[in-house]
Amino acid sequence: MFDSNKKKIRVRKEFLVKFCLFFCGAVSIFTTLGIVAVLLFETISFFKEVPILNFLTDTQWTPLFVNKHFGISPLFTATILTAAIAMLVAIPLGLLTAIFLSEYASQGVRRILKPILEVLAGVPTIVYGYFALFFVTPLLQKLIPGLHGFNSLSPGIVMGIMILPLILSLSEDAMYAVPQSLRDAAFALGSSRLQVALKVVVPAAFSGITASFILAVSRAVGETMLMAIAAGQMPNLTLNPLVPIETMTTYIVQISLGDTPYGTLEYQTIFAVGMVLFLFTFVLNIVGGKLRGKFRELYV
């Protein structure tokens, strides 16, 4: 009798614990639902005022002026431009370092160098912003006389260094996971170390490496403070890296710093811009994740 009572309490307690833990797991789903709901709700209100065609095709972004234009293209182009500059820096540096660490370096060097380079990922982005504005831009101005104090070149380069650990770490993992037998076979046929690296290991790890690039682009697209500090707040539709621009993230920060009343069109613009940002990074993350998963299935 007593025993069965105790058992009942135990069963009940187990159920309660399971329910609480399930709730914890569900919080992540609520977060996603929350993000989608909030963005959707405000964006729909925004598109009631501004036709979606204007949003996509207008070439000017002037929501704070008397003559209002709501074309996302200057913000979008600026975001792509800075991400492209960052990738031009990060891909060669990251890939070279990754091949070196995976195929050339001794275990000791690898164990020391990898965590040190990963420190680059732990530095808060506001610090990179300071560094870009007060160190890299003045340095570049000595080399390029026409460079504006705010530009996309300097924060783009700094962002390249910032996302380098992401590319390095993911693509190095992918290369390191390529089976030794493939390398041995190539060596046995008389390949040099470089040939093995470039013609066997890199192609074999290709989907993993591509995944690292895509995830790095996603990271670059969402980067905020670095751009808000060093790239300027001028919605320019340009591919010139030497002049001030405004990325999507910077625009959201710019409006948030002001006192924009709830429910106004200006308030809704940041959600519409946020929606574009969310969808764009979402697609990149899905594709990157899929490629990474495919690679894992093959070798890991």
Next chain:
Amino acid sequence: MNNSVAYDLSVLIQKQKQGERLFKIAALAAVIISLGTLAALVADVFIDGLPRLDWKFISSFPSRKPQEAGILAALAGSFYAIILTALVAVPIGVGAAIYLEEYAQKNWFSRFIELNVANLAGVPSIIYGLLGLDLFVRAMGLGRSLLAGSLTLALLVLPIIIITAREAIRTVPLSIRDAAYALGATRWQMIKDHVLPLSLPGILTGVILSVSRAIGETAPLITMGALTYVAFVPTGPLSPFTVLPIQIFNWVSRPQKGFHACAAAGIVILLLVTLFLNAAAIFLRNHYQKKFSARSL
């Protein structure tokens, strides 16, 4: 004939060796550029900021005069925000990890949660700011308060905690679970007495990493409306607040040179804290990995 083959081979080998050399030089250059940038960044910030960093800077409120400005309000704000964030995010994150590893059946729902967590980890932080603004600040009526900011940060770091805690829980050997079951433990008893204590260092690593991430986050808090000029220490969860990186951002965006030195001094503090936390996490991870590989032998 024979001679020319030998000649061709030696040319080929010569070329290969040259390629090897070139690649090694290029790789070395890449490593030097990355490490050099890190060194330049740290040196630049310390040279600009260290002369400004003294006890008066740490114990004063912001001011309109750069030489009198201090960082006390931001330090206190960051401190309270991190504590509140951790109080919310750690139990939920670890709970979710336990559920996914120990309870969830391998069905579409657990796969959905898994995919969802992975995607949340990749959502730009500023989007969390928009969520916080509409959900916590407006809908729940918390205002631009410390609590609203902390909840926003908690949602932001949740994926990090879940992912690292899951990895830590997964390393606990199956034999230990079997042994606990064999002695008549229920599932929860097995988890709380064996799995959690054994995976604690790994979970702690994730918590430290997420705290380090939360301390450096600026964009979501600016978006949800944290103030940039605060001359008081937060008095409670519903008090307005500012944090270290927002204060730094505020100083960076001013034209006067004196404020830039303040920003650099603030960055020195921020860097020391985050680098210390990251180093602690890496140390813990390495130490923990060694311990477990010895155990599983």
